[in-house]
Amino acid sequence: MKSEQRPIYRVxxxxxxxxDRQIYLPGAIVDLSHLSPEARRQFxxxxxxxTADGEPANIPANEPLPCKNCP
Amino acid sequence: xxxxxMTSTTWVDYSDHLSVVDPPVQTRPTGEAYVFGEDTAVIGxxxxxxMDIPVRGVWVAGSTTASGFYTVYQExxxxxxxxxxxRWGPMGCTSGQDVFYTSTTKSEVTSLTFPGGDxxxxxxxxxxxxxxxxxxxxxxxx
Numbered sequence: 263m264k265s266e267q268r269p270i271y272r273v274x275x276x277x278x279x280x281x282d283r284q285i286y287l288p289g290a291i292v293d294l295s296h297l298s299p300e301a302r303r304q305f306x307x308x309x310x311x312x313t314a315d316g317e318p319a320n321i322p323a324n325e326p327l328p329c330k331n332c333p
Numbered sequence: 334x335x336x337x338x339m340t341s342t343t344w345v346d347y348s349d350h351l352s353v354v355d356p357p358v359q360t361r362p363t364g365e366a367y368v369f370g371e372d373t374a375v376i377g378x379x380x381x382x383x384m385d386i387p388v389r390g391v392w393v394a395g396s397t398t399a400s401g402f403y404t405v406y407q408e409x410x411x412x413x414x415x416x417x418x419x420r421w422g423p424m425g426c427t428s429g430q431d432v433f434y435t436s437t438t439k440s441e442v443t444s445l446t447f448p449g450g451d452x453x454x455x456x457x458x459x460x461x462x463x464x465x466x467x468x469x470x471x472x473x474x475x
Binding site: 277297301305310 | 337343344346426428432434470471474475
């Protein structure tokens with residue numbers, strides 16, 4: 263998946279992502295592909311996130327971990 | 334409600350072992366003085382003080398991996414104590430819920446009540462520990 267197609271957001275208020283249970287402070291760039299578009303819209307409306315560009319600090323739950331020594 | 338502990342970098346759900354998180358109270362020290370020209374006190378407030386958060390749980394015999402007691406015990410008995418951060422969600426830890434967590438760098442277990450027993454009692458064997466922390470932060474699960 264290309265990065266520009268991924269739902270990348272900036273954290274505006276401290277959150278715990280349900281995908282990895284980790285805490286992300288305001289300013290962090292995260293991938294919210296574990297959430298539905300409707301859930302993302304609701305969280306943006308509540309002021310928790312805003313759309314952004316950049317490399318996410320989390321690894322989405324629905325994406326395989328990067329492998330080592332891949333062919 | 335859900336309760337999680339973190340002893341290194343990973344939060345682990347211990348909701349199946351822990352039963353009570355006493356609501357912490359954080360206070361600021363206050364000072365007061367009186368002057369001749371006023372009928373009320375001149376007051377001042379200081380910095381927020383640390384908190385002690387008592388947590389109670391059900392002791393599980395023989396388990397050293399999934400048990401909340403032995404997780405806390407290992408950190409408590411480490412030389413000079415190791416960090417144990419506490420996170421709880423009054424309405425659960427699912428998406429959209431609010432959670433609160435203690436400092437992830439300076440939280441320590443300062444008291445541990447070991448499981449006991451009474452031959453004439455059918456009470457569940459419990460344990461208790463107290464987390465001492467300088468701050469509690471609010472977050473939303475997303």
